[in-house]
Amino acid sequence: MRLHRNLVFAVIDTLNNVFNEGKYADKEISKALKRDKRWGSRDRSFIAETVYDIVRWKRLYAEIAEVKEPFSRPNLFRLFAVWATLKGIQLPDWKQLEDTPTRRIKGRFDELSKTRKFKESIPDWMDELGVKELGEQKWTREIAALNQMAPVVLRANSLKATPKKLRDSLFAESIEAHSLKKYPSAIELDERANVFSTEIFKEGFFEVQDASSQLVAPFLQVEPGMRVVDTCAGAGGKTLHLAAIMENKGQIIALDIYGNKLKELKRRAKRAGAHNIETREIDSTKVIKKLHNSADRVLIDAPCSGLGVLSRNPDAKWKLQPEFLERIRNTQQEILSDYSKILKKGGKIVYATCSILPSENQGQVKSFLASEEGQGFSLEDEKIVLSHESGYDGFYMARLIKNT
Template identity: 40%
Template sequence: MKWHHNLLVGVINGLEQFFFHKRRSVKVVEELFEKNKKWGSRDRKIVSYLIFENVRWVRKFAYCSNIKELSTKKDLWSILGSSIVIKDRLLPNFIEFSHLDSKKILNREKKIKNNRKISQSIPDWIDSLGVNDFGNKIWDKEIKALNIKSNLVLRCNTLKSNINHLKKELSKNNIDSFLIKEYPHALIIKEPKKITNLSCFKMGYFEIQDANSQKVALSCNLKTRMTVIDACAGAGGKSLHMASIMKNKGEIIALDPFDNKLKELNNRAIRNGIDIIRTLNTSNKNLISNIIGKADRVLIDAPCSGLGVLKRNPDAKWNMTPKKIKDLIKVQDSLLEEWSKYLKKGGELIYATCSIFKNENTNRIKTFLKSESGKNFKIIKEKTFFSYSTGFDGFYIAQLKNCE
């Protein structure tokens, strides 16, 4: 591949923002594109590819460059050079790469074949967590799967279309997609393309949502006319999915502490043709105290480490820490205690995270069931959706019933 110096300078600027200024990689790429509007489609693909690859594989590339810790812009050029050598076996003739030796880089890469922490580019503590929870064999498969870039997955909005109709609409725009039996509303896009400019998107035929994320609403055992609380709604992907399953009949109360996310949810609901979602800032939850003990379903899509979605968000493995997870666990326990009281007798609580690790999942449910708030609940079903066995993001979903 022919490498253009100005593009690599852009990559370095992006990596500097991520590693030294702790900016999100997605935001960094967006801002680079905004500042460099003359870059063509191919240029943007190269820049985004190299930034995300170096974020994902930084520990591996740093080892191959013989760097113990990133601290200078020269270090960033070194890991970028290593990534290019490992991909193309040849370094561009740029002065910033003059200190690198391609043979040494490739020789060091060979040495890490049996060192999972470096070869799979993960912090020691995450590797230990994976081995403790799943054993070497499963963890080895899972971390390899989590390091493979995710597919683009759509969820058909069944209020406005059906899966076969949507597939045909995409085909008209030269977008190939395929169905997966276990995911009734999902379409996998074969080659990533910009799709939010399509008329069928603007008309609300689909949303972008990972296949295993779609399992959350499907696990809620929903019926029309139900009263449902989405306690951690965010921008509302799961609220929208639940509304479509409920055929836009009933009530969904979607809560979140951030008004900008609730505004986005309201806009998405309009596009989707949904009017049963009532948004509410979490700080105003006293306004729904009248439905304590009356809700049919409560969904807690809990804040979590995000370590199940490394396929599409490799940032998480470098930004998350054991201390942050301990703090998140307190939040998760608090959410279960708080929102469980809104369920009526026979109602169901669904707890979900985009983490695969037991300390945020199974252990939280065990703790809840032993608590005063959870003593009348029983577990109906729980499942961890692994990336290695599904090909999608890692998720955990537990269904509990209030037997009071």
């Protein structure tokens, strides 16, 4: 593989923004890919995958290169040299890459790979927390799985297409994909491709949605004609799935504290042909109070640490802090307490997170059921989805029923 100077410089500039300016990797990569219209799909893949790789393995590569944050430009090139050496890529004769100690890099890699926090490139506190919550063996397997690049999974929008029709339509656009047995609406791409530029995306045939995330909407057991409230709807991935299952019949009220996310949901709903969704911004407590005792089903896709989706958001390893976890657990309990009041007697609520930590999952449900607000609720079912077992994102979902 021959390295091209302009592509490598784009990688270095992007890494500088992510590591030194605190920017988000996905947004910075999107910006970088617009820099040169002459770049083809292979060039773009090189930039995106190299940046994600170096972000994912930042701690390991920094230990090998013996550099510390904030990374100077020469040190970012050292990180790049470590990446290239470990990938078996021959380094060009550039001033920025001269005197790279290739043999020492490989030796340091072998030595550091004996220690999990270096091998899996994670902060000390995260490694300790993982062991505490999941146990040594399970955490070792889980963090290794979360360091793999996430596959691209699509959800066929049943309002417009079956999975087979979606697969055939993608094939007509030279994109190959296969069905997933345990996930009836899902198909997985055989190779990464820009599906957003396809005609069938514009026509609303599908949404990009991880296979684990696709388990949540069916778990809520919605039916056409029901009144459903999605309390933390965001940009609406699960809202749209609910609309499809409900065949556009009944009502879905999509709530969020961020109005801009709800605007995006409206755009997505229009493209998907989902007409039974009404958006409401939570700008005061009145919004929730007006809905008390009114819904057949309530979905709480709670804000969380996001530790189950590290494979697609590797920079979260470095942005996440222990103090945030403490705050988010309090928020989760408040949300469960407040939003459970929306449900009417006999209704069902699903509490879901994309976290693998029991303290954000089973622990929160247990605390809620023991609280005053949780009286009259009982746990009907729960699903714990770990990445090393499923091959997809880590997720948790619990279905509670309101008996009184």
